[in-house]
Amino acid sequence: METERWIVVPRWADFQHYKNRNPPWIKSYVKQVRDDEYLSLGQAERGLLNDLRMLYAEAHGQLREEAARRRLVRSESDARRWTRRLDLLNHAGFIGFSASKPLALENREQNKLSKTPSRAVTFVPNLGSYTGCRLVRGTHGTSHSRDPLGTDKPPYDWPHPKPTRAEVAAALEAA
Numbered sequence: 001m002e003t004e005r006w007i008v009v010p011r012w013a014d015f016q017h018y019k020n021r022n023p024p025w026i027k028s029y030v031k032q033v034r035d036d037e038y039l040s041l042g043q044a045e046r047g048l049l050n051d052l053r054m055l056y057a058e059a060h061g062q063l064r065e066e067a068a069r070r071r072l073v074r075s076e077s078d079a080r081r082w083t084r085r086l087d088l089l090n091h092a093g094f095i096g097f098s099a100s101k102p103l104a105l106e107n108r109e110q111n112k113l114s115k116t117p118s119r120a121v122t123f124v125p126n127l128g129s130y131t132g133c134r135l136v137r138g139t140h141g142t143s144h145s146r147d148p149l150g151t152d153k154p155p156y157d158w159p160h161p162k163p164t165r166a167e168v169a170a171a172l173e174a175a
Contacts, residue, residue, distance in 0.1 A: 007063045008102060015027050038094075048085050052068060131154055132147065134152055
């Protein structure tokens with residue numbers, strides 16, 4: 001039996017225009033068209049991301065993957081690519097998954113008021129320039145080291161993927 005997955009939109013508060021309106025309005029930032037991580041997505045994935053944000057708002061933050069699939073998949077071609085597209089959006093940090101049903105958005109807001117504020121992941125400028133590789137120079141030669149803030153060109157046999165938005169943001173915050 002396959003487990004039920006819930007789609008979560010990270011930093012949801014950043015996309016709210018009017019928080020107390022029904023239906024809610026969603027912000028779309030112009031800076032996304034300068035974000036290398038966003039631009040690395042295909043047009044289909046960008047459109048899917050927009051649709052998922054609207055469904056997430058409509059569902060008050062409780063969006064089952066299967067419910068989204070039923071609403072958005074219209075062809076066999078879409079059905080075959082559904083999981084791959086969701087995984088691309090997840091890896092890029094635009095959506096996440098939860099194995100259990102999340103709290104409704106209204107309940108989350110009430111819980112946030114009672115907790116200390118946390119720093120949200122902000123826009124990372126020049127995200128595409130971070131290769132995750134740093135050239136390390138020693139007394140007897142050079143070597144490459146994995147570093148989320150590394151911007152050096154990796155060698156042809158580099159086994160590591162580029163760092164994600166979350167990894168770069170965490171490294172920038174720690175620096």
